[in-house]
Structures are given as structure tokens and as C-alpha cells.
Amino acid sequence: DPLGGSYYLEDLTNRLEAEAYDYFDRIEKLGGVVEAVKQNFQQREIAEASFRYQAEVEAKQRIVVGVNRYELEDEPEIEILRIDPALEDQQIERVKALRARRDSAAVEQALARLKEASLRDENLMPLIVEASRAYVTMGEMCDALRETWGTWRETPVF
Numbered sequence: 001d002p003l004g005g006s007y008y009l010e011d012l013t014n015r016l017e018a019e020a021y022d023y024f025d026r027i028e029k030l031g032g033v034v035e036a037v038k039q040n041f042q043q044r045e046i047a048e049a050s051f052r053y054q055a056e057v058e059a060k061q062r063i064v065v066g067v068n069r070y071e072l073e074d075e076p077e078i079e080i081l082r083i084d085p086a087l088e089d090q091q092i093e094r095v096k097a098l099r100a101r102r103d104s105a106a107v108e109q110a111l112a113r114l115k116e117a118s119l120r121d122e123n124l125m126p127l128i129v130e131a132s133r134a135y136v137t138m139g140e141m142c143d144a145l146r147e148t149w150g151t152w153r154e155t156p157v158f
Helices: 007-029 033-038 041-058 085-101 104-118 125-133 138-149
Strands: none
Touching: 033 041, 104 125, 104 138, 125 138
């Protein structure tokens, strides 16, 4: 081990460990991880770190190859993929046809089981597979889970 016994490396390791424990203490003083989440502590930390990073990149204090150094002079234009609107209509018709031919009772039963399990701390994957085998659409499954859990909204941090 070429760095074995390196006082400098040991010092760096010790400082990193101390900083990590200080950070854990900050979270504990807020009341623990759950309380810290409720207070948006982690979101603020991420937002502040992202702001600092972007400021460093823009000031060229942090070099990112291809972004603020060694950029291509004549970067080729990338053509944007345009989807034919007729494809949307075709897909809507396919979903309507699927809903018309599937077993509605099996769909309702699969969705009910999924909703019921989502109220408990239960593995939902087998029920999602069961629902998909009954031709329940992804949208229908998501709607069922939204009924239980609601829709997550990120809290903006400024």
C-alpha cells in the first residue's frame, strides 16, 4: 500500500470523518431525518450545493471539459425528433380497443387489490404484475396509487 501510514492521508480521513459526524449531529438537532425532511433541510442543502457548483462552473473556478473548457468550435446541430400527431390518435384507439376487449371484472379486482395493499407496508410489485396481466394500464395503476398516496409535489427551495 503506497499510501499506508501517510500522515497526510490519515489527517484527511480524520477530517472527513469529523465533518460527516458534524453533519449527522446537525440532522439529529433538527429532530432526526424525518423531521429534517419535513423542514426541507435536505432540499435546501441540495439547492445550495447546486448553486455553488453552477457559480463555480460559470466563473471557471471549476473546469468541466466540453462545458467551460475545450468546447467544440463547430458543434453539429442535433435534429429534433418530431412525432407524427397521427400516432397519438392511433395509440388512443389501441387503448380504447384494449379496454373494450379485456375482462372488466378482473381489472376492477386487480385495482382493488393494489389499492388495498398500498394502504399497508406491503410489496406492491406482485400486484402490479397481476394488474398488468389483467391488462390494467399504467395510467390506471398510477391513478389507483394516487388515490392512496396523493401526488408528490416538490417543495420549492429558494
